[in-house]
Amino acid sequence: MDSLKTLILVLTPMFIGFCVKLPQSYLKILDKILNLLVYTILLLIGIGLARIDNLFxxxxxxxxxxxxxxxxxxACNLFILGLFDKIHPFEYVKKSTTKSHKIGILGSLKQLATACLxxxxxxxxxxxxxxxxxxxxxxxxxxxxIVGIQLRSNGIPLQQVLLNKRGLHTALWFILSCLLAGSIFALILPDVSLTQGxxxxxxxxxxxxxxIIMTQAYGATWGSVALLNDLMREFFALAFIPLIMKRYQSTAVGVGGATSMDFTLPIIQQSGGLMIVPVAISFGFIVNLAAPFLMLIFSTL
Known part of the structure; x- marks a missing residue:
């Protein structure tokens, strides 16, 4: 019952937000609130981490x-999505720039520093x-x-993102590659079950x-493992999306994971052009919906 309650609490706000459309003038305010919330959550995660006995x-x-x-x-993402790009190549549009790339790296450092604080x-x-x-x-x-409201207010209907075949296929292969990685992780570590991996x-x-979800399911130690793993993905995406985009467009979108429709989207757009943006939004939307659902399901099996 608790797991079902948590699932509802996590997913319901997304769908409620998707039903709300605000004028563009309000979106800047939402951006500021969203940024503040991200740092607030990171701070709370850090405080929760401090509760661990013998933390250091x-x-x-x-x-x-x-x-x-x-x-x-x-490794699994690069291998499987790289094969997908080889078999079904996507047209490359333009070369990358580095301005947002450098700003994004600084943002990740600030986020990591907030968790440490x-x-x-x-x-x-x-x-x-x-x-x-x-x-x-x-x-x-x-x-x-707020994420749901932003999607709706930017004119991105649910039908548009779900009907993008390239984004859908990229998301499916990405999810499968992550499940493969989790299975290998569980096989390597005897104290980690398959469902936990x-x-x-x-x-x-x-x-x-x-x-938050992994802390609730397995304790602050494993919640910290999940947090650091996902932060390292963000660093990797910021550093390598422009390089990967030159030959493997779906792979470049995939390494950004859930951030491909928000935080790393400017880098994806600059390095891949406008044609890659609908793919990134579709991919990011599907992955954002799948992440809480799969984490909650696997953590309660």
Whole structure:
């Protein structure tokens, strides 16, 4: 019953937001609120991480697990989506620029620093002064609601993103490649079950979501593994999307994961041109819907 309740709490705001259309003048305000929410959630995740007993003694395990999971997911993504691009190539449009690329790297550093700040705050404050654990869930629900509103207000109907065949195919192969990575991760680590490996590999770069859901399911240690894995995906995407886009367009979209329709979309557009944007939006939309559903399903099996 609790898992069903959590699933409803996570997915319902997206669909509610998709029913709301606001004037363009309000979207700038939503962007600011969304940015603030992202940093708030990262701060809350950091504070939650500080609750772990012997935190610093466990950092080596957290970092090791995160790096292994990241290497496996990215390797499987590149291999499977690369084959898809080879068999069904997509027309390349134009070369990349680097301005937004550099700005995006700085943004990721700020986000990682915010999570570290949360750890420091959590260590300094007594437990009685920590925010309730449900605070992160409520912040996440508001974030998902705003994402849904932004999609609808930017004139992106549900039919348009779901009917983009290239985006749909890219999303399906991407999800399958992540499931393969999660299975290998579970096989390598005897203390990780198959369903846990599948759940951890289903964050798709949505770190604010995966960090909370995996913490609720497996504890703060594994929530931190999911968070760091998805943050490393974001760093990788920012660094390599322009290079990959030159020959493997769907692969370039795929490595961005859930961020392909928002955070890494400017880089995708600049390096791949306007023709790749509907693919990225369709892919990102489907992946964003699949991530919470699959993580919750696998974590409760």
């Amino acid at each position: 003694a466990q950092l080596n395990h957290i970092a090791g697990y995160s790096i292994l999971l990241f290497i496996l997911t990215i 949360g750890i420091i705050i959590g260590q300094l404050l007594p437990t009685s002064m920590h925010p309730p654990e449900s605070t992160g869930t409520y912040a996440l629900m508001l974030l998902i609601l 599948l759940a951890l590999s289903s964050g798709y770069g949505w770190y604010s979501l995966s960090g």
